[in-house]
Amino acid sequence: QSALTxxxxxxxxxxxxxxxxxxxxxxxxxxxxxxxWYQQHPGKAPKLMIFEVSKRPSGVxxxxxxxxxxxxxxxxxxxxxxxxxADYYCSSHAGSxxxxxxxxxxxxxx
Amino acid sequence: QVQLVESGGGxxxxxxxxxxxxxxxxxxxxxxxMHWVRQAPGKGLEWVAVISYDGTNEYYADSVKGRFTISRDxxxxxxxxxxxxxxxEDTAVFYCGGSYYYDSGGHYLQIGNGIQYWGQGxxxxxxx
Numbered sequence: 001q002s003a004l005t006x007x008x009x010x011x012x013x014x015x016x017x018x019x020x021x022x023x024x025x026x027x028x029x030x031x032x033x034x035x036x037w038y039q040q041h042p043g044k045a046p047k048l049m050i051f052e053v054s055k056r057p058s059g060v061x062x063x064x065x066x067x068x069x070x071x072x073x074x075x076x077x078x079x080x081x082x083x084x085x086a087d088y089y090c091s092s093h094a095g096s097x098x099x100x101x102x103x104x105x106x107x108x109x110x
Numbered sequence: 111q112v113q114l115v116e117s118g119g120g121x122x123x124x125x126x127x128x129x130x131x132x133x134x135x136x137x138x139x140x141x142x143x144m145h146w147v148r149q150a151p152g153k154g155l156e157w158v159a160v161i162s163y164d165g166t167n168e169y170y171a172d173s174v175k176g177r178f179t180i181s182r183d184x185x186x187x188x189x190x191x192x193x194x195x196x197x198x199e200d201t202a203v204f205y206c207g208g209s210y211y212y213d214s215g216g217h218y219l220q221i222g223n224g225i226q227y228w229g230q231g232x233x234x235x236x237x238x
Contacts, residue, residue: 051224
């Protein structure tokens with residue numbers, strides 16, 4: 001149950017796009033289409049932004065998109081806004097009905 | 111509206127036990143796998159355990175296996191986490207979360223599909 005790998009930080013200016021990668025293995029990200037992304041503001045609970053690699057729950061802006069290639073999933077935030085500044089975590093089904101999270105990426109809007 | 115309200119956190123000595131509860135409302139509890147996820151101070155999210163919608167299957171992270179037990183009472187729409195032999199490294203905010211048991215293609219998933227609903231968290235501090 002090794003954590004997925006994310007860069008500790010990412011940044012972009014308002015209006016720009018930023019992509020956050022999440023690297024796993026063929027046992028988790030690469031072998032399943034159950035990758036999710038969560039947004040967490042300081043002191044708050046996480047919020048589901050993407051599920052099943054690229055699907056958005058109702059209410060999540062279409063500025064948020066997800067994709068996957070091989071063992072790496074990615075979250076792209078387009079048209080960056082100040083309120084997008086937060087920590088972002090990927091997760092994936094793994095092994096025998098386990099869940100694994102990435103280490104998290106702090107997104108800064110410059 | 112959907113609510114998940116955790117309770118039972120607090121300060122406990124190493125080696126002792128604690129039981130967390132998570133009361134659910136505003137959604138059909140019996141169609142959701144339920145998770146516990148924790149976050150140590152200043153650290154990232156760590157998945158702890160999951161229980162299937164009907165309580166028949168439980169799965170645990172290696173770090174808590176044999177010490178923690180997840181359970182649910184569907185008649186009360188409540189999730190539990192019994193934590194035994196607590197260690198300093200178990201200090202964290204514990205969140206409960208709900209994950210719908212079908213994917214978008216209608217396939218049943220024992221551990222659900224993305225954690226859609228989250229509680230506000232309850233802090234557990236293990237210290238002498």
